[in-house]
Amino acid sequence: xxxxxxxxxxxxxxxxxxxxxxxxxxxxxxxxxxxxxxxxxxxxxxxxxxxxxxxxxxxxxxxxxxxxxxxxxxxxxxxxxxxxxxxxxxxxxxxxxxxxxxxxxxxxxxxxxxx
Amino acid sequence: xxxxxxxxxxxxxxxxxxxxxxxxxxxxxxxxxxxxxxxxxxxxxxxxxxxxxxxxxxxxxxxxxxxxxxxxxxxxxxxxxxxxxxxxxxxxxxxxxxxxxxxxxxxxxxxxx
Numbered sequence: 001x002x003x004x005x006x007x008x009x010x011x012x013x014x015x016x017x018x019x020x021x022x023x024x025x026x027x028x029x030x031x032x033x034x035x036x037x038x039x040x041x042x043x044x045x046x047x048x049x050x051x052x053x054x055x056x057x058x059x060x061x062x063x064x065x066x067x068x069x070x071x072x073x074x075x076x077x078x079x080x081x082x083x084x085x086x087x088x089x090x091x092x093x094x095x096x097x098x099x100x101x102x103x104x105x106x107x108x109x110x111x112x113x114x115x
Numbered sequence: 116x117x118x119x120x121x122x123x124x125x126x127x128x129x130x131x132x133x134x135x136x137x138x139x140x141x142x143x144x145x146x147x148x149x150x151x152x153x154x155x156x157x158x159x160x161x162x163x164x165x166x167x168x169x170x171x172x173x174x175x176x177x178x179x180x181x182x183x184x185x186x187x188x189x190x191x192x193x194x195x196x197x198x199x200x201x202x203x204x205x206x207x208x209x210x211x212x213x214x215x216x217x218x219x220x221x222x223x224x225x226x227x228x
Contacts, residue, residue: 004158033215042205042218043159056212091158095214103149104216106158 002026004107006092012113018080021110025073025094031055032069033104034077035091043091049075079112087114117142117208119189121219128196128226136191136222138206147209148189149216150180154202162204165189176200196226 005024013019025032030051035043046065048055051072060067064083069075079086089111093104119140128134140146147166151159163174170182180191191204203223207216 031214040220042207042220043216044218045210045215048215056210056215058212093159102214103161103164105161106151108156108158 004092004094004105006090006107006110008110009108010111010113012115013082014115015084016081018078019082019112020076020078021090021092021112023075023077023092023107025075025092026096026105029094029096029105030072031095031097031102032075033093033095034067034075035093037089037091037109039088046077046090082112082114084114087112117146117210117217119148119206119208119217119219121204121206121222123222124220125223125225128224130198130226130228131195134193134196134200134224134226136204136206136224138189138191138219140187140189140206140208142208143211146189148180148182149207149209150174150178150189150191151205151207151218152202153205153221159205162191196224198226198228200224201226 032049034046037043047057047060047067049069052069067077089109091109092107095102095104149164150162153159163172165172165182173179203221205221206219
């Protein structure tokens with residue numbers, strides 16, 4: 001089966017600019033996650049969707065970050081305006097069902113550099 | 116809050132020797148624990164999970180992990196390390212809300228020939 005797809009793989013922008021990332025989860029996976037991984041740290045959840053509804057966005061900096069999953073399939077994560085501290089790898093993951101035991105499948109990530 | 120700690124930034128092992136990557140957890144209720152591996156420029160790959168049952172969990176690529184409730188640990192192990200095992204390893208615990216994962220900071224494993 002095809003894995004989680006993400007684009008772009010790399011992005012370099014200047015601070016205060018806007019950027020958007022795209023994720024296409026594994027077919028049939030109802031749950032989608034966006035994680036932020038800062039260099040030297042483990043991934044941190046930004047937002048979780050179940051189909052097209054938000055389950056958890058408590059750690060999403062809502063003044064600058066937004067995400068949507070309109071049709072319950074692919075998703076976009078946007079940063080506007082970007083700050084230097086947003087430099088990180090943004091990982092998208094999906095899982096088959098909304099259960100505690102299901103493992104998550106991760107995409108390759110988008111590496112963002114903010115200058 | 117559910118959390119895990121990985122006390123070692125780096126583990127160095129000679130090829131053919133057994134390896135252990137340490138993880139301790141702090142949870143309320145029953146822990147749901149996971150190990151993932153990350154190779155350079157690639158996404159995280161699932162290795163194994165502990166939900167319930169046998170304390171010794173077997174996973175991908177010959178890895179296994181031992182769940183120890185009294186020591187609140189979930190160490191990753193492999194009897195004989197390969198150079199290709201060199202990567203970044205993350206321990207994670209399921210959060211109480213929404214089933215997302217809370218990750219440790221990662222341990223870099225270096226296996227030398």
